[in-house]
Amino acid sequence: MSATTESIPLLSPDLLAKLERLELVSRKVFRGRMKGERRSKRKGQSVEFADFRNYVAGDDLRLIDWNLYARLDQLFLKLFQEEEDLHVYALIDCSESMNFGTPTKFHVAKQMAAALGYIGLCRADRVGVQALGDQGRRAPVLRGRSGLWKMLQYLESLDSGDNVSLHDAVKDFSLRNSGTGVVVLITDLMDKSGYEAALRMLVGRRMDVYVMHILSPEEIDPPIRGDRRLIDCEDGDETEITINNYVLERYKLTLQSFLSSVKSFCSRRSIAYLPVRTDQPVDDVMTRYLRKRGVVR
Incomplete structure (x- = not known):
């Protein structure tokens, strides 16, 4: 580098x-495994109200809405949006x-x-x-x-x-x-x-x-011409090639075909x-x- x-x-x-x-x-x-800042489909403890449900024996009394009890004479629990990581x-x-x-x-x-x-x-x-x-x-x-x-x-x-x-x-x-x-x-x-x-x-x-x-831009539009020896940087494979306008045009068409195939492959699998x-x-x-x-x- x-x-x-x-x-x-x-x-x-x-x-x-x-x-x-x-x-x-x-x-x-x-x-998620821990508390975070992302809204979840689960109900839990946070500052953002989500819904009510009927009180069931054993529920936390601190979550009862006593104002609602005073009006309706029924016990309801306040549910809050769970936040997850x-x-x-x-x-x-x-x-x-x-x-x-x-x-x-x-x-x-x-x-x-x-x-x-x-x-x-x-x-x-x-x-x-x-x-x-x-x-x-x-x-x-x-x-x-x-x-x-x-x-x-x-x-x-x-x-x-x-x-x-x-x-x-x-x-x-x-x-x-x-x-x-x-x-x-x-x-x-x-x-x-x-x-x-x-x-x-x-x-x-x-x-x-x-x-x-x-x-890189050099891969999309190679700035090279003439007789070249190309060496694969990963496995050392070599090939000799004469790079002219025809070869470059074929290279660009091959690259676009490859990119289209990748995009299609990804699209089919979300x-x-x-x-x-x-x-x-x-x-x-x-x-x-x-x-x-x-x-x-």
Whole structure:
């Protein structure tokens, strides 16, 4: 990773202030483990009134509405809206293909994970920001704004080069994390074994799945011409090719076909597909693009 990329902070003070006003949207209702700030379908204890029900022997007398008893001569209990936490996972692809572009896809992925994680921390959600692969085994699970610096320290310590397949990495994550919730997979989807099995596994866990597909401008419109030797940065495969306008046109058509197939695959399985370019400012992605797509509000 270049010095220029390393010098870019993951979250600026201005962005932190904007993120504090946002909330992650869950398209599914999950049963939380602890008190949080998200409205639940369950009735419990909070400051927000929900409903009444008839008194049953053994109920807490402190919840009886005595004003209603004085008028109707019947005992009713006041019910309040239960507030629960949500488990938010941001999974970062650490394969060597992510270490490409300016800034690199890997750096942008860490920025996105940090921003999503901070939104969850501000809403008292349980936040698991972690790498896919061995580096994910030491990822902390955090709750509350005080966890920001621990999250940033973990993200800053990550390196690209864990060339484990998406399927194996997601399987490892699923075995180590039993909870359900919102999961955002941040990846370039460049895996010769395919991405489909990994996404099916997350859907099978009944997670609310988002795929943030990171691509650089150099990948979308390669600025190269002439005779080249292309080397796969992950497995070392080599091929020699002459790059001219015809080859570039075929490449772009193939790329668009791939992107369309990913979008279709995700749509059929209720996975939110979110393509992101590395030249998009993280502020715009978080406060405009993701809000427009319904990921945050």
